[in-house]
Amino acid sequence: MASSVLLPGVSNLSVKVHPVVLLSICDAYIRRKEHQDRVIGTLLGVVVDNVIEVKNCYVVPHNESSDQVLVDLNHHKTMFDMLQKVAPHEVIVGWFATGADLYNSDPLIQEFYNKESTHPVHLVVDTTLKDNKFSIKAYLSRPLAFGDKQLATEFVQLPCDTIVSxxxxxxxxxxxxxxxxxxxxxxxxxxxxxxxxxxxxxxxxxxxxxxxxxxxxxxxxxxxxxxxxxxxxxxxxxxxxxxxxxxxxxxxxx
Incomplete structure (x- = not known):
C-alpha cells in the first residue's frame, strides 16, 4: 500500500537521482532474462541536508513470488565491497525495482534493506514507457501495527527528481x-x-x-x-x- 503522507521525523526528506543510475537500470531491464518480470538492485549515494542523492546502483539477482523472495546475498556483498574501493563515501541508501507500481513482495525486500541502511529508499522506475513517458517514484516504508503486533508495511511517497551535473x-x-x-x-x-x-x-x-x-x-x-x-x-x-x-x-x- 502507498501513501502520499510523509513519515514523522523525515518530512523534509527528498530524493535526487543522477542520470547514470536511470541508464543503468534501463540497461539492466533490457538485458534481463526472458522469464523475469522485473529487475531489482541496490542504490548507492550520500545523504546531505535531508537530500538523499542517488549516485550509483547495481543489479542484484533474485527470484520472487507473492510470498517469498530469494536474493543473491553473495553478489550483493561482492558488488558493494568492490564499489566501496572506488567511491568509499557512497553508502547504501536503498534499492530499486522496475515496474509501473509497487509489488506485493516489496515489503519483504524492504525488510532486507532495512538491515543495510537507515530509512532505505525504494525507487520504482517505470520502464514500460506508458503514454511515452518515463517516470520514477521514491518511497519510504513504515510499519502498520496494532499494539505490539505488526500487521503490514506501508510505503510513503517522497518528492523525487533528477539531478544532472x-x-x-x-x-x-x-x-x-x-x-x-x-x-x-x-x-x-x-x-x-x-x-x-x-x-x-x-x-x-x-x-x-x-x-x-x-x-x-x-x-x-x-x-x-x-x-x-x-x-x-x-x-x-x-x-x-x-x-x-x-x-x-x-x-x-x-
Missing part, C-alpha cells in the same frame, strides 16, 4: 544527438558546440535514451559477429598457405 548533461546531449545524426563528422562538430539546452528535462529524454541503449546492444552484437567471420576467414587463409608450403593437400584446422 554539467558533465552528465553534455554526455546526455551527445547521446541524444546520436539518435538523429549518427555520422562521425556530425558528432565531432556537435561535440564542439554548447549542449546547455535548459528547455528539455531529463525525464523527457529518458524514453529516447532507453531506445538508444537497445540499439547500442544490437550494434555490439553485430560487431562481434562480424569479427568472428573475419577471424575464421583469416584462419582459413593461413591454413591454405601452410598446406601449400608443406605440400600437403589438407591439414586439420582445429
Amino acid at each position: 554539467d558533465i552528465e548533461r553534455v554526455g546526455a546531449e551527445l547521446m541524444l544527438t546520436g539518435l538523429n545524426d549518427p555520422s562521425p563528422e556530425s558528432k565531432r562538430e556537435t561535440a564542439n558546440k554548447s549542449f546547455s539546452d535548459e528547455g528539455e528535462t531529463l525525464q523527457g529524454s529518458m524514453a529516447r535514451l532507453a531506445d538508444l541503449v537497445a540499439r547500442a546492444s544490437d550494434y555490439v552484437q553485430n560487431v562481434v559477429d562480424a569479427m568472428m567471420v573475419t577471424y575464421l576467414s583469416d584462419l582459413l587463409r593461413a591454413h591454405v598457405a601452410l598446406a601449400e608450403r608443406l605440400g600437403t593437400a589438407a591439414l586439420p584446422i582445429m
Whole structure:
C-alpha cells in the first residue's frame, strides 16, 4: 500500500537521482532474462541536508513470488565491497525495482534493506514507457501495527527528481544527438558546440535514451559477429598457405 503522507521525523526528506543510475537500470531491464518480470538492485549515494542523492546502483539477482523472495546475498556483498574501493563515501541508501507500481513482495525486500541502511529508499522506475513517458517514484516504508503486533508495511511517497551535473548533461546531449545524426563528422562538430539546452528535462529524454541503449546492444552484437567471420576467414587463409608450403593437400584446422 502507498501513501502520499510523509513519515514523522523525515518530512523534509527528498530524493535526487543522477542520470547514470536511470541508464543503468534501463540497461539492466533490457538485458534481463526472458522469464523475469522485473529487475531489482541496490542504490548507492550520500545523504546531505535531508537530500538523499542517488549516485550509483547495481543489479542484484533474485527470484520472487507473492510470498517469498530469494536474493543473491553473495553478489550483493561482492558488488558493494568492490564499489566501496572506488567511491568509499557512497553508502547504501536503498534499492530499486522496475515496474509501473509497487509489488506485493516489496515489503519483504524492504525488510532486507532495512538491515543495510537507515530509512532505505525504494525507487520504482517505470520502464514500460506508458503514454511515452518515463517516470520514477521514491518511497519510504513504515510499519502498520496494532499494539505490539505488526500487521503490514506501508510505503510513503517522497518528492523525487533528477539531478544532472554539467558533465552528465553534455554526455546526455551527445547521446541524444546520436539518435538523429549518427555520422562521425556530425558528432565531432556537435561535440564542439554548447549542449546547455535548459528547455528539455531529463525525464523527457529518458524514453529516447532507453531506445538508444537497445540499439547500442544490437550494434555490439553485430560487431562481434562480424569479427568472428573475419577471424575464421583469416584462419582459413593461413591454413591454405601452410598446406601449400608443406605440400600437403589438407591439414586439420582445429
